[in-house]
Amino acid sequence: MTVAVDLPTRLAGVLARARARTTLLTDAVDDADLVKQHSPLMSPLVWDLAHIGNQEDFWLVRAVGGRRPVRGDIDDLYDAFRHPRQDRPALPLLGPAQARSYLAEVRAQVLDILHGTPLSRDSAPLTAGGFVFAMVAQHEQQHDETMLATHQLRRGPAVLSAPPPPVPDSGRVGPAISGEVVIPAGEFRMGTSTDPWALDNERPEHGVTVPAFAIDRAPVTNQQYLGFIDDDGYGRAELWSERGWAHRQAAGLTAPQFWERDSDGSWWRRRFGIRTPLRLHQPVLHVCWFEAEAYARWAGRRLPSEAEWEKAARWDPASGRVSRYPWGEAEPDRTHANLGQRHLEPADVGAYPAGVSATGVHQLIGDVWEWTASTFAPYPGFVAFPYDEYSAVFHGGDYRVLRGGSFGTDQVACRGTFRNWDHPIRRQIFAGFRLARDLSA
Known part of the structure; x- marks a missing residue:
């Protein structure tokens, strides 16, 4: 029998699931890894961590709860439009312990606010149907996926683990x-x-x-994409748009990112610190739009x-x-x-x-x-x-x-x-x- 769950309880669960994932992704590495920039394309993990808390502070503690900011002094540091990713390591960011403490303090207030906020469909637009709480959970999960991509770019021993995906009949x-x-x-x-x-x-x-x-x-x-590689797809300008070909040349693209070819011709893929043989029937991964085109x-x-x-x-x-x-x-x-x-x-x-x-x-x-x-x-x-x-x-x-x-x-x-x-x-x-x-x- 399915048991109906009230909306505040459901939203609290969605927020908790996001926070558990954030914790897993940030606790998996030491403090040095948290503050390091693993790629100029990505923020240091500790920036994402505190940014998650800052957005929750802004939208739920202040906008919905009407309360004083937990940390109003750091809004500028965690404004994604003010500071490009490559510049963020030079900012006076919260350290790992400070960021974790900030998130915990914000979340404690949020759960109190959640259970005292009208969430019906005819409530104010921001809270109707629980929208703003779900928006904040989606924001955290989007940053979790970004942090997962940072883990893929990170060099060093594997720190994440999960069971393999199901195998088709x-x-x-x-x-x-x-x-x-x-x-x-x-x-x-x-x-x-x-x-x-x-x-x-x-x-x-x-x-x-x-x-x-x-x-x-x-x-x-992957198997289908290998056909493109084997037919010199990366060497034939006529297959690429003008912009795509210019990018292929400038970036030196010869295969999807994280693919490696051994001297015997076999293909391997680096996945979260583990090198594994290419699985032929997986969807191809880590290709840009120009490669797909x-x-x-x-x-x-x-x-x-x-x-x-x-x-x-x-x-x-x-x-x-x-x-x-x-x-x-x-x-x-x-x-x-x-x-x-x-x-x-x-x-x-x-x-x-x-x-x-x-x-x-x-x-x-x-x-x-x-x-x-x-x-x-x-x-x-x-x-x-x-x-x-x-x-x-x-x-x-x-x-x-x-x-x-x-x-x-x-x-x-x-x-x-x-x-x-x-x-x-x-x-x-x-x-x-x-x-x-x-x-x-």
Whole structure:
């Protein structure tokens, strides 16, 4: 029997899950590692740690609770727009012990505020349906995924561990779910206006007419990507856009990040301090948008638009309606998708038959973020809420949309409408892709 959980208790659990993950990621290394910058692309882990507390202090202690700041003197230090990542190690940051104490003090006040705040759907917009508490939990989980990427860039012995992902049944291994699904032309409802925890860039729901297209049933795998490498995909300028080719040359790209080739021709991958043989049926990981674009051209295909991706993920051809997740409305569990850092790598394609969409597409949620062809832009009727810096300031920039989440994404920050974005050169993120193609009229 399912026991109903009241909203404050549910939100307290979501916040606790995020904090447990933050603690795991920061307690896994010593203080020297916490304050070290492991890559100019990433903040020191101790910056992320205190930034998480500062956002919670601002939005929940001050904005919702109406209380004095726990540490109002550090707002500037942890303003992500004032200080680029490469500059943050030089700032007078809180030390590890100070940061942990700050987070604990903030959280103690937040739990008191949570249980005294009206959360009904007709409450103030910031608290209606528990939005701002869920927003803060999503923010922490997004930084947890960023810190996980920092762990991947970190050099040294492995400090993280997790069980391996599930293995597909023999009938669903790799090639068994190859091929594509045809999605017929027509309108579907994209985005949401009803999900109380959806962020501003997912809103509002609106009709989008999508021409008929075909989309791959599974993400591109390591084995498929090896075909591109073996056919000199990195050496053929005609496969790359002008910008992509310039970046490939400048960055010296020859394979996905963290791949290594031995003298005997075998391929290996470095994963969180462990060197392992390349698993052929895993989705390819740590490729930038330009690499995905070049592979698609080599394969005679293209990347899907984010509207195509979302229609394949949420639209049910039998009813014409959309669902929150590919499999329906049920919250994700370990049978649906590879989420929440349960595993430290993608699962082989075919490992989550319970997560297949109504259109017959696999692993749209979890495993790897999927690059799309779309630039990051607002939906018609977009309203920034509760602040411009979450989405609005990124509109019109050089960003490509990613969909679906990765093995490092928590379920609170992953749904069929969730939108992520990054620069087309980024490879440290847990990103792969799948292919699509136009259909003749």
